[in-house]
Structure formats: C-alpha cells, structure tokens
Amino acid sequence: MKRTPLPPRTARIKSRRVTRGGRGSDPAKFAWIRQLRCLCFASDPMGCKGRVEVHHDRHLGSSATDQKVVPLCGGGHHREGPHSVEQMGRKWFQEWHRLDLAEECARYEAAWQSRKASGAMLNAAGIA
Numbered sequence: 108m109k110r111t112p113l114p115p116r117t118a119r120i121k122s123r124r125v126t127r128g129g130r131g132s133d134p135a136k137f138a139w140i141r142q143l144r145c146l147c148f149a150s151d152p153m154g155c156k157g158r159v160e161v162h163h164d165r166h167l168g169s170s171a172t173d174q175k176v177v178p179l180c181g182g183g184h185h186r187e188g189p190h191s192v193e194q195m196g197r198k199w200f201q202e203w204h205r206l207d208l209a210e211e212c213a214r215y216e217a218a219w220q221s222r223k224a225s226g227a228m229l230n231a232a233g234i235a
Contacts, residue, residue, distance in 0.1 A: 132173050136219050137161050145180040146211060147190070150204040154190050157182030162192065164208045175212040 145155045162179040163172070179185035179192065184204075186193045192200040201208060 139219065140176055140178045143178040145184055146177050147184045147204050151190055154183040154188060155180045156188065160185050164212050174216050177208060177211050177215055
C-alpha cells in the first residue's frame with residue numbers, strides 16, 4: 108500500500124515583531140520599571156552595565172506574569188555578565204546579591220499599585 112506524500116508547506120510561519128499585551132499587561136508599568144535603578148546597584152555597583160530592563164521572575168518553571176517583575180541592568184545583572192541572573196541561575200543570584208526576588212517583586216508591585224491609585228503614573232514617555 109503506497110501513501111500519497113504530503114504537499115509541501117507553502118506558507119512560512121512569521122515571527123511576531125511586537126509583543127502583544129496579554130491579559131493584565133501594563134505598558135505604563137514597564138516604562139516606569141525601566142526608569143528605576145538596577146535592583147543590584149547597592150550590592151554590586153561596578154557590575155551595572157547598560158540600560159535597565161524588565162526581568163520577569165519565574166520560579167521552578169512557572170509562567171512569567173507582569174506582576175512579578177524587577178528592574179535589572181541588561182549588561183551586568185539581567186542577561187550578560189558573570190553575576191547575572193541568566194548566568195548564575197535564580198538561586199545563586201539571590202545568594203550572591205543577598206536579596207529575595209519574590210519579595211522584591213511584591214515590593215515593586217505594591218509601589219506600582221499605590222502610584223497608580225494616586226494618579227502619579229505619568230512618565231517621561233507620556234504614557235498615562
């Protein structure tokens with residue numbers, strides 16, 4: 108019994124160029140986080156390099172939510188550098204810098220909610 112071959116795939120799968128804001132996504136919060144100082148500046152000021160990026164904290168394969176974010180510099184503590192969370196891993200990163208990412212995420216979320224409730228959300232990008 109001979110099977111007919113599948114037709115070749117003609118349409119290519121295109122990658123998204125713009126992140127779609129999911130449920131609970133808040134671009135104003137990300138703009139505010141990017142204006143803050145790197146979370147590790149107090150423990151490792153010489154290691155801070157590059158612009159501040161939004162780091163989504165994940166624990167044991169959990170999905171990233173926009174409520175669990177902290178500011179980390181891109182070149183030193185987020186993706187690159189010997190003391191970055193991507194290079195060291197979450198556990199060793201927390202021990203090295205003597206901080207708890209879950210507590211820091213809760214602290215930044217509480218600060219954002221109070222800022223949002225007070226109406227002081229306007230940032231340099233003009234996002235209200």
